[in-house]
Amino acid sequence: MSIVSIIRPFVVKALKDLYQAELTEQELTINSTKPEFEGDYTIVLFSFVKQLKKSPEQLGNELGEKLVNDNPAVFSAFNVIKGFLNLTVSEGYWVNFLQKNYADSAFGSMPANGQKVMVEYSSPNTNKPLHLGHLRNIFLGWSIAEILKKSGYEVYKTCISNDRGIHICKSMIAWQLFGNGATPESTGIKGDHLVGDYYVLFGNEHKKQIAELVEKGMSKEDAEKEAPIYKAAQQMLVDWEAGKPEVVELWKKMNSWVYSGFDVTYNRIGADFDKTYYESETYLLGKQAVEEGLAKNVFVKKDDGSVWIDLTADGLDEKVVQRKDGTAVYITQDIGLAEQKQKEFGCQQSIYVVADEQNYHFKVLKLICEKLGVPGAEGIYHLSYGMVELPSGRMKTREGTVVDADDMVEEMVNVASAKTEELGKVKDFTEAELKELYDTLAIGALKFFLLRVDPKKRMIFNPEESIDFHGFTGPFIQYTHARIKSILRKQKADGRQQTTDHSLLKLEKDLIVSLEQYPVIIEQAVAEHNPSVLAIYAFNLAKSFNTFYTEHSVMNAETEEKKQLRLQLSEMTAHTIASAMSLLGIKVPERM
Numbered sequence: 001m002s003i004v005s006i007i008r009p010f011v012v013k014a015l016k017d018l019y020q021a022e023l024t025e026q027e028l029t030i031n032s033t034k035p036e037f038e039g040d041y042t043i044v045l046f047s048f049v050k051q052l053k054k055s056p057e058q059l060g061n062e063l064g065e066k067l068v069n070d071n072p073a074v075f076s077a078f079n080v081i082k083g084f085l086n087l088t089v090s091e092g093y094w095v096n097f098l099q100k101n102y103a104d105s106a107f108g109s110m111p112a113n114g115q116k117v118m119v120e121y122s123s124p125n126t127n128k129p130l131h132l133g134h135l136r137n138i139f140l141g142w143s144i145a146e147i148l149k150k151s152g153y154e155v156y157k158t159c160i161s162n163d164r165g166i167h168i169c170k171s172m173i174a175w176q177l178f179g180n181g182a183t184p185e186s187t188g189i190k191g192d193h194l195v196g197d198y199y200v201l202f203g204n205e206h207k208k209q210i211a212e213l214v215e216k217g218m219s220k221e222d223a224e225k226e227a228p229i230y231k232a233a234q235q236m237l238v239d240w241e242a243g244k245p246e247v248v249e250l251w252k253k254m255n256s257w258v259y260s261g262f263d264v265t266y267n268r269i270g271a272d273f274d275k276t277y278y279e280s281e282t283y284l285l286g287k288q289a290v291e292e293g294l295a296k297n298v299f300v301k302k303d304d305g306s307v308w309i310d311l312t313a314d315g316l317d318e319k320v321v322q323r324k325d326g327t328a329v330y331i332t333q334d335i336g337l338a339e340q341k342q343k344e345f346g347c348q349q350s351i352y353v354v355a356d357e358q359n360y361h362f363k364v365l366k367l368i369c370e371k372l373g374v375p376g377a378e379g380i381y382h383l384s385y386g387m388v389e390l391p392s393g394r395m396k397t398r399e400g401t402v403v404d405a406d407d408m409v410e411e412m413v414n415v416a417s418a419k420t421e422e423l424g425k426v427k428d429f430t431e432a433e434l435k436e437l438y439d440t441l442a443i444g445a446l447k448f449f450l451l452r453v454d455p456k457k458r459m460i461f462n463p464e465e466s467i468d469f470h471g472f473t474g475p476f477i478q479y480t481h482a483r484i485k486s487i488l489r490k491q492k493a494d495g496r497q498q499t500t501d502h503s504l505l506k507l508e509k510d511l512i513v514s515l516e517q518y519p520v521i522i523e524q525a526v527a528e529h530n531p532s533v534l535a536i537y538a539f540n541l542a543k544s545f546n547t548f549y550t551e552h553s554v555m556n557a558e559t560e561e562k563k564q565l566r567l568q569l570s571e572m573t574a575h576t577i578a579s580a581m582s583l584l585g586i587k588v589p590e591r592m
Contacts, residue, residue: 039086056083102572110152121353128196174198192261285336386458412442448474480542
């Protein structure tokens with residue numbers, strides 16, 4: 001229970017005892033006291049001054065006196081400044097909090113709340129390897145799922161694999177034309193990279209054929225459609241949908257290469273799923289939804305046979321849900337899949353982690369599902385995030401300018417190795433320990449850099465900046481954790497003793513107050529669907545510990561009681577850093 005949740009009922013009771021006022025806890029505004037004023041927490045008095053017919057000064061003094069007198073174990077002093085009641089929490093409360101929680105590695109966890117949540121993320125195409133943009137998506141989805149679990153939710157992680165369509169056929173045609181039977185085994189190339197190479201090769205050949213047709217007098221627009229390689233890809237899609245055996249066999253073979261490659265990447269970056277759906281198995285699910293929508297007059301069939309929904313009354317526009325040839329569109333597939341997921345898992349909330357380019361799509365999806373009465377429709381939530389760019393600009397797959405995930409991880413490992421060796425503190429590490437450390441630092445730096453920014457914001461990724469041991473980075477926090485573990489190794493946990501000295505220096509108290517906030521920070525991350533809240537918290541906590549440790553010795557404290565208090569502070573800080581970072585998918589080393 002956080003200190004603010006303790007203060008609220010005390011204030012409600014005091015107001016009732018003093019003035020017979022029937023106020024709820026939700027009507028109270030309680031903030032951290034501003035640094036320029038004395039106190040820890042501030043109660044805003046203006047909202048009920050008029051109701052109680054008291055001046056802010058009188059109300060503040062009477063309420064403050066009552067709170068301090070009735071709850072001496074919690075409050076030690078108060079002051080009133082212009083309608084704000086500033087309360088000082090007693091040092092004894094903070095010390096007791098620390099002694100109760102310092103050894104609890106599960107601090108911040110909530111009991112099961114009976115609520116189910118599905119988080120869908122990654123959702124790659126099977127014509128190319130995972131790239132930097134996918135990494136932001138994967139890290140966001142995985143982290144949100146873990147934060148929700150920590151908060152007591154039953155969570156299911158899912159992925160939809162976009163394994164059909166013209167883009168898949170482009171890689172297949174290019175492999176048929178230029179592959180000469182190449183396989184991942186024969187080339188030594190990871191399966192998803194191999195298939196991605198043929199997707200790029202298709203793009204290059206398509207451009208070449210377009211240029212040749214334009215030179216012969218055809219318009220560029222017509223040339224794009226008439227290029228022989230494009231027409232071959234279109235025919236292959238028709239053949240796949242017709243179930244032509246040799247096309248289906250090739251499709252299965254190349255997709256299997258991609259899935260094997262994805263698995264290697266997922267394992268390396270620590271991503272996992274409870275269930276993967278495949279578009280090739282779900283793309284017809286929406287057909288039934290269309291029939292239901294027509295029967296309920298939610299959809300309208302036009303003269304050409306196409307089916308639409310009119311959302312102009314909802315501030316949107318008309319949207320096609322089935323083409324005139326009877327084929328489904330993406331929105332229809334998503335409606336069908338939403339229904340299937342609900343039947344299988346029965347979740348109260350379904351979170352889709354998808355880039356902000358699809359904001360409109362998910363507004364429409366939720367609205368249509370609500371109009372159709374799809375179970376769980378009100379729980380559809382689009383976790384929209386901004387694109388990732390490099391300092392050199394935006395990436396484009398078909399032009400081969402995308403930074404793929406595997407290359408990015410390897411580059412990060414190289415940077416981690418160089419930066420660590422510069423510090424010269426790993427001379428006693430074995431080769432195996434160094435490899436593990438560099439991996440931990442590299443993937444930690446990558447995850448932290450991509451998660452430290454509010455998901456809604458676009459961002460530029462800079463590998464060198466992300467692994468700075470002194471900046472707003474994962475390695476800075478990892479290094480702080482290792483530093484604390486080094487302190488704790490000097491005295492075993494069974495040497496801790498309870499202290500009766502309840503006096504706190506400012507930096508000791510600041511650190512305890514930060515630690516006490518951890519469950520509130522998790523609540524905020526859940527409410528906002530925003531892991532950056534946790535990333536910022538972990539960084540500030542590490543910074544606070546370093547400031548404290550620079551000023552105050554732990555092992556050579558002024559008294560034995562101070563030493564025990566600081567060991568407890570160190571232990572709880574290490575637990576909390578490790579917990580917060582684990583919710584971001586980041587390991588923290590015991591030594592560095």
